[in-house]
Amino acid sequence: MSRKTPSKSERYFTTGLAMITSRGNNGPDVMAAEWVMQISYHPVLIGAFIHEGSQTLKNIERTKEFGINVASQDQTTGVNIAGGYSGTELDKLKIKSIFKLIKPQKIKTPLIADCTINVECKLVKKQKLGDHVMIVGKVVDIRHDESKRPLIYHKGRYFGLGSAIEQDRVKVNVHKDMLEFFKNIAREKFVVKCVGVVVESKKKILVIQGSKTALEMIPFSIPSPGINQRDHLIKFLKHMKLELRVEDIPIMKRLILKNGKNIQRVNFVLFKGTIQKSAKITKWKSPTDNSLISSLI
Ligand SMILES: Cc1cc2nc3c(=O)[nH]c(=O)nc-3n(C[C@H](O)[C@H](O)[C@H](O)COP(=O)(O)O)c2cc1C
Incomplete structure (x- = not known):
């Protein structure tokens, strides 16, 4: 089951994009998610909002852990595939030459290489809100790659980060x-x-x-x-x-x-x-x- 098509105004929000990795009975899965962000410093918590029809939600409910892989500008194809197919339809991570997996440090769910940030999370809260489910993960490991530039999502399209705005001081x-x-x-x-x-x-x-x-x-x-x-x-x-x-x-x-x-x-x-x-x-x-x-x- 897929998400509804957002209205023009809803598409006007600007976000980054994450690929959430999870582990199911038949192996690991990945989904694309725009609704992901850090929501606390102490402890470091990450919130993500996932629709109920996704395989990812079922996997996280089962294993109580997940990976957040914040996409870089080189990863539009991976994001498109992760968001365009469900794990019930296709073993996305096995598609030839798309996703390179890396070993996690503290969880058992694999992470994706070439991202700007890789985070390993343990599920600490789950709550249904409207037609999505909020999952909150406590960060057990986090690292970033300064050579990668983040991918931006706006009006249903992918963008790169523009130049920094000069401070009006x-x-x-x-x-x-x-x-x-x-x-x-x-x-x-x-x-x-x-x-x-x-x-x-x-x-x-x-x-x-x-x-x-x-x-x-x-x-x-x-x-x-x-x-x-x-x-x-x-x-x-x-x-x-x-x-x-x-x-x-x-x-x-x-x-x-x-x-x-x-x-x-x-x-x-x-x-x-x-x-x-x-x-x-x-x-x-x-x-x-x-x-x-x-x-x-
Ligand atoms: C750019 C993009 C962003 C998306 N963001 C979200 C999101 O924040 N939450 C969500 O539930 N689904 C989101 N989706 C849809 C899921 O990625 C999609 O339903 C996916 O097939 C679920 O995979 P799974 O069933 O293997 O878990 C997004 C899709 C795309 C293409």
Whole structure:
């Protein structure tokens, strides 16, 4: 029994393609599957959605294990055959010169050579959802081949991976101390996420001096993950005894701070601020004096 033909909109999703290997009474089988993805880091889990008429599902129910072989661009023929015939119709893995099998490490089901990723899974969950069955596998072995390029599936056709999209971040050359400051905060993190307030008056910008550095910057802080950015900023300003009214429309500035070859990605969520009557604020800076401040306004 095969799957229904998807509508045009359903075909508009873009996925990778896997070949799922399994073991039946009459030997191993392979099916093509677009609906496969990693769904947890700890433990590493892979989810796949398989129609009830497939031989693969029966095999996995029996052996409680399967292989996920993520297809490379050289494997369109294999994917077509794995998806075009059922194991009940044909011993697909025995067809001459199509599939090269490799030995598994931790399971008994063979894997397919020349893929971008090979994963060995033990079944941990099975649940019927609509007209497919979700199977979740705990990964017991995983390896990848960087020389292979992944195959992409879109509108019922196969594609290769295009070029990487250039990040739309604004590059700002900054002093090495400034870069060092953000790099220290980032440690291993890809992006430092700051929240700050921009107060403008007579073409000047309100600045404060950082507590740990001599750097003059707009008032900003780095909230812990999950904390509301504006609430954190308001608390921070109170703590700094800065009596500012903070507007509630966030402005997002995504920057790459640079000094020579050294870079650090930094996001600033900014709110416009106005000074409350009683505040005694004296430090103002012309934005043109500082490349980072001028990139924030
Ligand atoms: C490109 C492509 C993607 C497919 N994706 C899925 C999928 O995600 N889930 C599914 O149940 N069937 C999918 N199929 C259909 C199965 O691969 C097909 O029914 C196959 O014959 C089942 O083989 P088996 O009976 O040997 O298990 C896909 C087919 C193709 C060609």
